[in-house]
Amino acid sequence: PSSGTASSSSNVKVLILGSGGRIGRLLLPAFAGHDVRGTSHAQVDVRDRAAIDRAVAELSPDAVVLVAGLADADACEDRPGDAYALNVDAARNGAEAARGRLFAIVSTDHIFDGKAGPYAEEDRPNPLSVYGRTKLEGERVAQAVNPKTLVVRTSLVFTAEPGNFFSTLRSATNPVNCWKDHFGTYTWGPMFAEAMVELIAAGRTGIWNIAGTDLLDRHAFALKVAARFGKDPSLFRPVSIHDAPPRAPRPLRAGLRVDKARGTLRTKLLSVDDALEVAFRSYGGA
Numbered sequence: 001p002s003s004g005t006a007s008s009s010s011n012v013k014v015l016i017l018g019s020g021g022r023i024g025r026l027l028l029p030a031f032a033g034h035d036v037r038g039t040s041h042a043q044v045d046v047r048d049r050a051a052i053d054r055a056v057a058e059l060s061p062d063a064v065v066l067v068a069g070l071a072d073a074d075a076c077e078d079r080p081g082d083a084y085a086l087n088v089d090a091a092r093n094g095a096e097a098a099r100g101r102l103f104a105i106v107s108t109d110h111i112f113d114g115k116a117g118p119y120a121e122e123d124r125p126n127p128l129s130v131y132g133r134t135k136l137e138g139e140r141v142a143q144a145v146n147p148k149t150l151v152v153r154t155s156l157v158f159t160a161e162p163g164n165f166f167s168t169l170r171s172a173t174n175p176v177n178c179w180k181d182h183f184g185t186y187t188w189g190p191m192f193a194e195a196m197v198e199l200i201a202a203g204r205t206g207i208w209n210i211a212g213t214d215l216l217d218r219h220a221f222a223l224k225v226a227a228r229f230g231k232d233p234s235l236f237r238p239v240s241i242h243d244a245p246p247r248a249p250r251p252l253r254a255g256l257r258v259d260k261a262r263g264t265l266r267t268k269l270l271s272v273d274d275a276l277e278v279a280f281r282s283y284g285g286a
Helices: 024-031 048-060 074-077 079-097 129-146 166-168 189-201 218-229 274-283
Strands: 013-017 035-039 065-066 102-108 149-154 178-181 184-185 207-211 216-218 236-239
Touching: 013 024, 013 048, 024 035, 024 189, 048 079, 065 079, 074 079, 074 129, 074 236, 079 102, 079 129, 102 129, 102 189, 129 149, 166 218, 178 218, 189 274, 216 218, 218 236, 218 274
Parallel strands: 013 035, 013 065, 065 102, 102 149, 149 207, 178 236
Antiparallel strands: 184 216
């Protein structure tokens, strides 16, 4: 299975706002061969339109990619003002600063209510949480401000870095509670970045789902990790999300359909088994 860097016949000059975050750290190496500059929050505060204007004027990029934001659903519930500033105001600022250029943002399956997933690009959103509402509003304001907007929705991105569910499972030595009633489409991070680079290099606009091809609950995903990485499956305990609900409501059966991307992109969108095989070959066991 492919998990490397996308290539393109045309070199693009790209400004990544938020390159220090999880998605930004994936995108920077995926843009190898292109002229790419990343900025951290300390360098460019995406809540400050003038700061983005200065960065765009300095680089004069073909595309501006906003991956800064507040992506922790529970933190968004606790800090709605910050969520709005980082997920909506930042999208407006970036879209306005990038007028006349491609503007790309990352969105989420949390814009749906999780009653009938996985969801296609044209399905009707109905967010349950502050996170979902601000990401949906960010999508809409960016598209309204800049007609050359690319919205890339994804679901449950996992990487070998610490701080995500996969890395927690891979390094577990004590029992881990795993929701058996929360479903999504687990997405290998380097594959997501490769597909996003392909979309940007091709000048695509509109809404695109980029995610893994399997709909799984958290416990089922954990058992697949256990099988490939030689972990004791009894470490991963099936529990209901209702036993200890998170502060932000989750769309229980979410995930994304990827028919559009699979029919268009060279990048292969991976099943969970294929993604875990790539991860194992890349990083080995625990």
